[in-house]
Amino acid sequence: MAETLLKPGHTACAGCGQAIAARLVIDAAGKNTIIANNTGCLEVFSTKYPESSWCVPWIHSLFENCSAVASGIESGLKYLGKKDAINVIAQAGDGGTADIGLQALSGMLERGHDVLFVCYDNEAYMNTGIQRSGLTPTTSNTTTTPPGSASTGNPRPKKPMPDIAAAHGIPYVATASAGYPQDIQKKVKKALSIKGPKYMQIHVPCPLGWRHESNMTLEVAKLAVETGLYPIFEYENGKLIPRKIALIKPVEEYLKAQGRFKHLLKDPQAIKEVQAIADFNIAKYGLKA
Amino acid sequence: MAETLLKPGHTACAGCGQAIAARLVIDAAGKNTIIANNTGCLEVFSTKYPESSWCVPWIHSLFENCSAVASGIESGLKYLGKKDAINVIAQAGDGGTADIGLQALSGMLERGHDVLFVCYDNEAYMNTGIQRSGLTPTTSNTTTTPPGSASTGNPRPKKPMPDIAAAHGIPYVATASAGYPQDIQKKVKKALSIKGPKYMQIHVPCPLGWRHESNMTLEVAKLAVETGLYPIFEYENGKLIPRKIALIKPVEEYLKAQGRFKHLLKDPQAIKEVQAIADFNIAKYGLKA
Amino acid sequence: MKEIRIHARAGQGAITTAGILGYAYFLKGQYPYAFPHFGAARMGAPMNAFVRIDDKPVRLRSQVYNPDFLIVVDATLMRGFNCYVGFKEDGIAVINEREGMEIPKPQGRQKVFVVPGNKISTDIMGRALLGNTVLLGAYAAATGQLTLEDLANAIRERFGDKGQKIVDMNVEAIKRGYEFIKEKAKS
Amino acid sequence: MKEIRIHARAGQGAITTAGILGYAYFLKGQYPYAFPHFGAARMGAPMNAFVRIDDKPVRLRSQVYNPDFLIVVDATLMRGFNCYVGFKEDGIAVINEREGMEIPKPQGRQKVFVVPGNKISTDIMGRALLGNTVLLGAYAAATGQLTLEDLANAIRERFGDKGQKIVDMNVEAIKRGYEFIKEKAKS
Amino acid sequence: MIGHMTSKPGSSTANKTGSWRTEAKPKFLRKNCIACRMCVYICPEGIIEGKGKNEFSCDLNYCKGCGSCAKVCPKKDIEMIAEMEKE
Amino acid sequence: MIGHMTSKPGSSTANKTGSWRTEAKPKFLRKNCIACRMCVYICPEGIIEGKGKNEFSCDLNYCKGCGSCAKVCPKKDIEMIAEMEKE
Amino acid sequence: MKEFIEGSHAVAQIVKRCRPGVVSAYPITPQTHIVEDLAQMVSNKELDAQFVNVESEHSAASVVLGAEATGVRSYTATSSQGLLLMTEVVFNIAGMRLPVVMTTANRAISAPINIWNDQQDVMAVRDSGWVLLFAESVQEAVDLHLQAYKLGEDPDVMLPVMVNMDGFILTHGMEVVDMPTQEQVDAYLPPYKTTYKLDVDDPKTMGYLADPDYYLEIRSLVQETHRELLEKIPQMASEFQKTFGRECGGLIQTYRMEDADQAFIAAGSVCGTIRQAIDELREKGKKVGLVKIACYRPFPKAALVAALKNVKEAAVVDKSISLGGFGPFYTDATSSLSSLGAGMPKVSGFVLGLGGRDITVKSIHDVYEKLSGRQVDCEFIGLKQELLAETE
Amino acid sequence: MKEFIEGSHAVAQIVKRCRPGVVSAYPITPQTHIVEDLAQMVSNKELDAQFVNVESEHSAASVVLGAEATGVRSYTATSSQGLLLMTEVVFNIAGMRLPVVMTTANRAISAPINIWNDQQDVMAVRDSGWVLLFAESVQEAVDLHLQAYKLGEDPDVMLPVMVNMDGFILTHGMEVVDMPTQEQVDAYLPPYKTTYKLDVDDPKTMGYLADPDYYLEIRSLVQETHRELLEKIPQMASEFQKTFGRECGGLIQTYRMEDADQAFIAAGSVCGTIRQAIDELREKGKKVGLVKIACYRPFPKAALVAALKNVKEAAVVDKSISLGGFGPFYTDATSSLSSLGAGMPKVSGFVLGLGGRDITVKSIHDVYEKLSGRQVDCEFIGLKQELLAETE
């Protein structure tokens, strides 16, 4: 069997971007790692009793507290004098990160625990059936922001979670994408080499929730990056290091690949607004090559 | 009796900075205002049944949810078609803002409610007897960060709450200080003239918790500003507008005025570190005149 | 009281199918109770839906263990799993054909109909999306529980707001499923 | 069982005072139970502390309504409020003098001692911080419940880690309070 | 049924916190006042009133004697005097 | 007492998700493979192995047939074939 | 009008017809379909309400608290962990006497995490002061929501009301339901009017601090209102019956109790399965019936005692448990029945169906078998012995 | 060694002597003094522990959950709103069988907000699976913490334990306490060792999802452990007595019950006041005694029944209430006593002292007066009539 710390037999949907990224993360972190995981697809699909896909010590408590649980683990390891030898990762979906888990995360960052937080951003509450989260992009069709006569999907902008994390003054913040697997692993390793709290946010397509074919995961992820809709960057001690885009693509290419944006395709005005978001990102994070 | 919307007879300590600021805020906002207030000194000293100091509709629910309660009020007013005529203010102490109330606040900002959030920052949990909060400054002596053989008081930096609020991409963020009463009122009025979520953080000395004489409230507040330890600035649509300091004072002047920093006075190294924080602020927010 | 068990994979429309089936009975004046049972797994994992039918409101809330009727939406489910567990002695099963999949033999008086649902669907619309609907037509014919019209009415009510074309295709699917069984019975 | 009620303002050290008092009884082998009662208000608002003393562990947990002894740390509290409520018929009160404040008359066999606690403290250390300690000395003398040494021992135990100077000043304050009453008794 | 669930606006004025004062109270000298209103702004009790120069005063029913007004008055036109002193 | 409170590491391998496949499965052609490992990176099941060129393969016991490996292979050296087809 | 409709859709429809001004909820299985439907209605302008997508259940409850305090009818729904996370707010809403209506799609609680049905979640807030109603069927779920608003908003009540419906079994079950029309709803439920609200023209202070001089009385008044509800709720049920021609609500309902000398006591959808079992037992000549708890808070002590005073044996079916104690229904029921003194029936307590373990007619027969055996207070039904053994 | 010491200081001292590796808490009156003391000890290096100042009680509980899961003895303390806010985690800790020890400084709950003592807070988590112990005095609070760690960490138990102590009355009360020395504590309480932990050398998965096939059994095992605790806890108390020479803990304690035909049932510090009242009543020739609930979960049904089987009348004193129901002690006690059938004493239920309303000897006499009167299930004692009238 392939050597990985996240074994097959899990019950993710075929083509799940989160399953890809979670494996890349733990394999980059290595076996001396303890994971605290919020409730969400990843937790559900990997740990149905009496089975588990994880080959590292792994704990799930609730939907919102992995950062606090990880703080406790880190403190326990410190007390035992073992912290230096062991990585602690707290991980969650976008909802478990930016919404219900935000306060615990912020507390963990503020207290300076030596923990890497990883957000698997599939841009909605997938585990419960594709409801809007704070990281759902504008105009996206979710079950709680359905398009209708009075609505073009999610009315709110995507919450700038990496900036919020960076505003805490932590040493390392990074975004990444399932479209760039090696980059994920490089960043995980870099993050774990830094002491203190780290935040990583990985864009992980969800064929079910985004309504794309199960073989399109990597493509769709790449398009998000190439259009500027999912800027890839790092903040090292607050300093912005963007990943430049060689050839910037129009947002339509990304939108039309996914059912969640289908309602936009007859709405040029809405597409313009989405393009404006990409343009804003490109300017804000200096993405132009 | 003096015309104010926060009547006397409340039970704040003599010289309470929060009592000063809260009155300035509501008087600037005017009577067409509804307030949702978190638990904390302000709530306790102003609304002991069967009495109340408030002359506007005012509600307290819990320690952590004023932002969500205010979101509900704003939504209710919208439903009633009355929102445009009425201001909604959510207010809390530093603990109720940056710690236990952060998530509700972040949700409110992210959803774009037309609410002004006011944080009365007395830099600790005063209502429960001076415990450390996320906004307690480095080295401060609180009952949960007492100096001792292994500690010089609070080991963590003050959480950059205004930056965290600003990172949400909201239209207006401001800091203010009880040392500058007119500035508070000007900013409240400005904030209320802007639609959407607004965040204000007001530095309010607490004679009990900071251990200074009850008549020193204004002085101490001013010193915090003049040393660069409490930078005063606005973010208007993300653009930083600092209040410049005419003559920057050394941090000792501020520290020695307060019992909570008494243990530093024999510790020049610690004072240097505090000075470094002031210097950092001066650079970061462009405070030099 | 009649009990129906539907076997499918999450994402294959078992609940919609149960809903249409229930609706057809409802329009006839009966009291269906249709409900799904999920595992914790995702799209692709096996799941069940149940329909229980009576001429007074159904109060029994347990799952269906001894179905009178079985509908197997995806024959690959029968790979390594016995869909016939608890199947009534005189039960009737309707199974969506899958190339290369062998269908286990029924026992005693049980009747099993293998219906090329996906093929018929592809015939109709170029894709296999109507496979379940074809099965419903076959179910009606095989069990005699419902008429073609009962089902067509249900389709019209449930899919009415999706446009005439959808309705027509579904009605066609039902008819083809129905006819397939009738043909088979003749032969 | 003896019951003591202390009247003070939040921030005036009533709890410390109750603690020292209890400690002195404890060192004598008795079982004090000392506890505060706060309102919701802040520094400056009236509050109470209580001490209940017995020669076996005190189990009664209610507040003190009929004190044997009263200690009023700040005479301004008696402005508009009757500190004597429930005061035992033969009770003894020790009150910190405050210039310009008139002290209400006791009733029947009640004894009230007005002690210039703050003044004596200012004498000793230049500030009024030892006022309560002075009252404790006066309490001992007025009630005969404790000896000077009992209180001095308590001070030494409780304040030992604050340095000899603090201890000395407090012991001095106790002595001065004690003597004040004794003098008064003579005159 | 739910009348007891609210308090009346401004009803805290029933609570005369002036009784908390133990040491000192402010005296408005009304000599050099320039009506800058700093005392009004800074009073934690919100009890200082006045419009023109030398017209300011406070409501001693509530004054806790914090001394802030005296401290901030740029003209030293407010003085803290002993509580027992007649004004 | 608390043995039942944990699951064993990697025990999900008992769950052969290969049975979920209904339509298609990957076939590693092993012709033009350049050992770029993209298929290994992208497989959501983590079941593709191989070192050198044209040595890659997947474990069909778990393969859900998502088709990602075939899609990402820069050399089109993986093909999705019908489930029932013999490899 | 009769419809064949999923429980969640039916609830969303009736909530819409109650015309709430603010809806706020946070998704959790199996509550999601309800709020998703409401979101779609708002998106389609079928429902004129503010739909607030919050960041947690704590805030969902706080948003409806705030909206309700503004005098606007509000709605939320949750389940399981969501209910536990909003516990503090749930208690607060009742203490503040805001007539919020909430649907709880009953589900098991962590750990271990489990998304299936039982009734442990609601039990965690049974002290809170909310009126707690339990639906047996989708029809009842629909009708109870209607009653919930009317009841809670009664100026003499002013309490929040929770409608409990079993997760999946009712929320995801499709059933034939007689849906009240908009006209019927409008006639039955007047718009919400109150002076107990945040109003700039009549500024009140809400949510004050009450010290020991005041707190006891304020809390006691909530209890007093619950006591009054013991009269109001049956009245409401009979009025409802008059208006809609259906029996629904009330404190308890009975099934074949006329001559029963044995009885089940239960609440929620399991009552249907129990009815089925009773019919079978009756065929065998057993004189057995059911007392269904339709309203759990206020607890219908007198009604329960009256209904059970003539039986010899009773079995309480709990789909929850107070760990280290007993089933909550069992405890309340036996406590109440003890007032019968020597006339108290022999009552045994059983715990069934935690975490979605299917409750079959056979499960009920198993309970029945034990009814006449040794008296037990908290026996689990359906345990698989092989899973109880130590695994390590 | 005997000391005259504040309850909070005493608890902090004993916790320190139990050598926790991680302490995490969030401030709330009246718990603050305990954690402030611990903070000072860590700051002074008197205690080698990680002290984690968190941003909410939800996180405090989660931090100790994480630390305990790492195999490190942990401690937290809270009260009132804090306990309600961490409800979800509280249930989770028990479900995960992590032997955390928590002090609850019992206090009233909102709304209205009130910081004074009663026992409503702990009742909100009485279903959670925690072992719930109640201290009558500071001495007991101290001793129970010691027992709590030993009990919870027992490999056959593995459950969290909560020590309840009445806010202010005990937390802020100074009393004479015989403090176990460090040596005594070390001898009594071995270091915490477990294989049930997150360990990179033996990587386990904790906190999995259990579907309907598994959940019921896992929950039932928690109940089973509670049942076993009914034996273990009295054993622990008698061992404790042997080691320390003091009676403390156990399931129940009795006072003057030998010949009693009337009894009070209560828990916590109010028992002291009741003892006082009993002494007075005894002087008047009344044969009255007290059964004190020392352990509320597991509920000591058999012990309670045995202690009360000969009394004619009993009064349950609840400092909490299940609104719309009854006092929780009342409900559990009467439910249990109903097993006596015709021999069950006449039991009345009373609610006292909510929100810090002072409970005096007179209050207890008031209860006693009503004991022989009309049987009541939930009567408030000490209501001021003038405050009950409608004010608007």
Ligand SMILES: Cc1ncc(C[n+]2csc(CCOP(=O)(O)OP(=O)(O)O)c2C)c(N)n1
């Ligand atoms: C307190 C609480 N509220 C709600 C839920 C239900 N819930 C579980 S996972 C989930 C969504 C997870 O979304 P996200 O964090 O984005 O992870 P994803 O499933 O999308 O990977 C929700 C709403 C819960 N378990 N607990």
Ligand SMILES: Cc1ncc(C[n+]2csc(CCOP(=O)(O)OP(=O)(O)O)c2C)c(N)n1
């Ligand atoms: C859930 C919860 N946890 C803790 C408390 C106790 N508490 C009330 S106010 C307060 C501190 C308030 O601090 P802050 O917000 O800074 O306001 P301040 O009193 O300093 O003005 C605390 C800890 C509470 N009421 N509720």
Ligand code: SF4
């Ligand atoms: S729903 Fe989306 S995130 Fe969840 S398992 Fe399926 S593909 Fe992955």
Ligand code: SF4
């Ligand atoms: S403790 Fe501080 S903030 Fe609170 S009332 Fe007193 S001075 Fe004001």
Ligand code: SF4
């Ligand atoms: S601060 Fe002084 S000068 Fe200014 S208005 Fe007041 S009294 Fe007059």
Ligand code: SF4
């Ligand atoms: S002393 Fe303080 S409270 Fe009194 S008037 Fe001046 S500022 Fe106000």
Ligand code: SF4
């Ligand atoms: S992706 Fe293609 S070329 Fe690259 S390793 Fe895999 S099979 Fe070989």
Ligand code: SF4
């Ligand atoms: S088809 Fe999907 S699951 Fe199968 S080997 Fe390829 S990438 Fe992996």
Ligand SMILES: [Mg+2]
């Ligand atoms: Mg997500």
Ligand SMILES: [Mg+2]
């Ligand atoms: Mg503060």
